Structure formats: structure tokens, C-alpha cells
Amino acid sequence: MSHLDASKLFSVKGLVAVVTGGGSGLGRTMALTLDANGASKVFVVGRRENALKETASLAVNGTITPVTGDVASKESLEKVYNAVASQTAHVDLLVANSGTMGPKAQPPTKSDGTKPSISEVRDELMAVPMEDFTNVFHVNVTGAYYTVVAFLPLLDAANKKRPVPDPKVLSLPRPQVVITSSIAGFNRQVPFSYSYSTSKAAVTHLIKMLSTSLASYQIRVNGIAPGLYHSELAEPLYKIRGIEGKGTSDGSFPMEQIPATRGGGEEDIGGLILWMAGTAGGYLNGSIIVTDGGRLGVVPSTY
Numbered sequence: 001m002s003h004l005d006a007s008k009l010f011s012v013k014g015l016v017a018v019v020t021g022g023g024s025g026l027g028r029t030m031a032l033t034l035d036a037n038g039a040s041k042v043f044v045v046g047r048r049e050n051a052l053k054e055t056a057s058l059a060v061n062g063t064i065t066p067v068t069g070d071v072a073s074k075e076s077l078e079k080v081y082n083a084v085a086s087q088t089a090h091v092d093l094l095v096a097n098s099g100t101m102g103p104k105a106q107p108p109t110k111s112d113g114t115k116p117s118i119s120e121v122r123d124e125l126m127a128v129p130m131e132d133f134t135n136v137f138h139v140n141v142t143g144a145y146y147t148v149v150a151f152l153p154l155l156d157a158a159n160k161k162r163p164v165p166d167p168k169v170l171s172l173p174r175p176q177v178v179i180t181s182s183i184a185g186f187n188r189q190v191p192f193s194y195s196y197s198t199s200k201a202a203v204t205h206l207i208k209m210l211s212t213s214l215a216s217y218q219i220r221v222n223g224i225a226p227g228l229y230h231s232e233l234a235e236p237l238y239k240i241r242g243i244e245g246k247g248t249s250d251g252s253f254p255m256e257q258i259p260a261t262r263g264g265g266e267e268d269i270g271g272l273i274l275w276m277a278g279t280a281g282g283y284l285n286g287s288i289i290v291t292d293g294g295r296l297g298v299v300p301s302t303y
């Protein structure tokens with residue numbers, strides 16, 4: 001078999017991974033993809049034990065282990081780390097994917113098509129408790145940051161067990177962190193949620209900073225910036241458009257909202273993590289991959 005065969009290029013055989021937010025949505029799909037393609041151990045982390053167990057029950061190769069924990073608590077992250085460390089001597093891939101949506105901002109137009117007055121804007125935005133705004137940062141930014149920091153020793157351990165380089169073959173990928181950001185962090189025209197969008201802009205910068213500061217430790221850091229994928233978090237965005245189901249077939253969305261005219265599907269995010277985690281993704285470091293069907297290019301025109 002050629003080294004360029006897809007099964008070689010996207011191989012994650014034997015990989016040990018941790019996926020936060022693995023009990024639902026994108027995290028569940030990424031965990032199931034890694035399991036289905038030969039990973040040896042996939043730890044899924046989240047607060048809801050039942051959701052994590054459900055992910056594990058869907059794993060075709062049975063490699064998924066639930067670990068309950070809260071990424072917004074350092075104490076909880078230490079417990080998560082110890083639970084994982086008791087079951088593996090290293091981690092090849094850490095997907096810091098847990099995230100939460102923020103309080104909705106005042107839409108640029110009201111349901112009758114008129115622009116809200118400045119006092120209506122003030123009233124709506126001031127009605128949101130500051131804690132609700134800050135909590136989004138706490139989970140999305142602080143949580144992702146401490147997740148990465150907590151797992152540094154197990155990621156480093158993956159470097160220590162590498163085989164001696166063979167000049168005739170491509171060396172295996174170095175350990176990697178993938179953090180889920182969002183196209184919301186790139187877009188300033190549509191204030192769907194100030195706290196969510198600004199938190200994801202911070203996450204994107206965090207990815208770049210960590211990839212630089214961990215480079216000399218040979219720990220790679222990359223990011224994913226999804227557009228619209230059906231999930232618990234994104235459900236309201238489907239509801240306001242009256243979209244039933246996952247909206248993954250052509251024509252589900254108007255072209256002005258998503259040029260692909262559909263939402264992201266499991267194959268889109270599963271294929272992406274397989275590429276990033278596999279042999280063919282070994283040269284990625286400091287990259288943020290946008291997966292949005294072209295939405296970022298048109299999003300200023302509408303929600």
C-alpha cells in the first residue's frame with residue numbers, strides 16, 4: 001500500500017485523545033470519529049455523566065471512556081487529569097472543545113423591520129447580569145486555557161515515547177492541542193452575542209499564543225473555527241430560521257446566509273479532526289481552520 005493511501009494519510013491508529021465537551025455536538029462527533037478510525041483510547045469530558053455515557057455507548061470500537069468534570073473549575077480539572085493519568089501514560093491529542101453560548105444581544109432590526117432606539121438597545125443590554133457575560137468567558141476562554149495547562153505533562157509524555165527518527169520515513173505527528181473557537185470571533189458586524197463572539201476572538205488569540213509558547217516543547221496547538229453546525233448550543237440559531245432537523249442538505253439555508261446553503265454535518269467535522277489528528281495533519285501548528293460553508297464571507301448581511 002502506498003504511503004499516500006487515504007488510510008495512511010488520515011491514520012489515527014493507536015492515538016490517545018481527550019475531548020472536552022465530548023458528551024454532545026461537535027465533541028461527540030470528534031470522539032466517535034477517532035474511535036471509529038483506530039484510536040486506542042478516547043476520554044470524553046463534561047459535566048453530564050449521562051451524556052458522556054451515551055457517547056461511549058455509540059462508539060463502534062468501544063474505546064471511549066467518560067470522565068465527568070467541569071472545565072470552569074481548577075479543582076475539577078485536576079481530578080479529570082488524575083483520572084485520565086491513571087489510565088494512560090501519555091496523550092497524543094487534547095481537544096479543548098467545551099463551550100457555552102452567551103446572552104443574546106439586541107438584534108440590529110426589530111421583528112417589524114425597524115431599528116431599535118438607543119434606549120431600547122440600552123435597556124436590553126443592561127438587563128443582562130454581568131455574571132452571565134463573564135461566565136461565557138470563564139467557560140470558553142479560562143476553561144480552555146486551564147484545560148490545556150492541566151494536560152501539559154501527559155502531552156509532553158507523548159514526546160518522550162517517540163521512536164528514534166528514521167531518515168527514510170516521515171516522523172509521526174507531535175502531540176497536539178486542538179481548541180474549538182468559532183467564526184463568531186472573526187466577525188464584528190452581527191452582534192448575536194457580544195460575550196460569545198468576544199470570548200471566541202480571545203480563544204483564537206489563545207490558540208496563537210499557546211502555539212508560540214509551546215513550540216519549543218514540541219507541543220502543537222491548532223484551532224477549529226466552525227460556522228453553523230446543528231447542536232444543543234446552536235439549536236436556537238436553527239429555530240429562529242424555522243429549520244427542522246440538522247439542515248445538512250442543499251437548500252436548507254439561503255445562499256446569503258451560508259453559500260453552501262446547508263449547515264455543517266458530522267462528516268465535515270469528523271473528517272476535519274481526522275485530517276488534523278492523523279499523519280497528514282502532522283505539519284500543522286498555529287493554524288485555525290475555518291469550516292463554515294463560506295458563511296464568514298457573507299455573514300455581515302444577516303444573522
Ligand SMILES: NC(=O)c1ccc[n+]([C@@H]2O[C@H](COP(=O)([O-])OP(=O)(O)OC[C@H]3O[C@@H](n4cnc5c(N)ncnc54)[C@H](OP(=O)(O)O)[C@@H]3O)[C@@H](O)[C@H]2O)c1
Pocket residue numbers: 020021022023024025026027045046047048049051069070071072097098099100139143180181182183225226227228229230231232233234
Ligand atoms: N455548533 C456550532 O454551530 C458551533 C459553531 C462555532 C463554534 N462552536 C463551538 O463548538 C464547541 C462545541 O459546541 P457544540 O456546538 O457541539 O454544542 P454543545 O452540544 O452544546 O456542546 C458543548 C459541550 O460543552 C460542554 N461544556 C459546557 N460547559 C462545560 C463545563 N463548564 N465543563 C465541561 N464541559 C462543558 C457541554 O457538556 P456538559 O453540559 O455536559 O458539561 C457540551 O458537551 C463549543 O466550543 C462551541 O462554542 C459551535
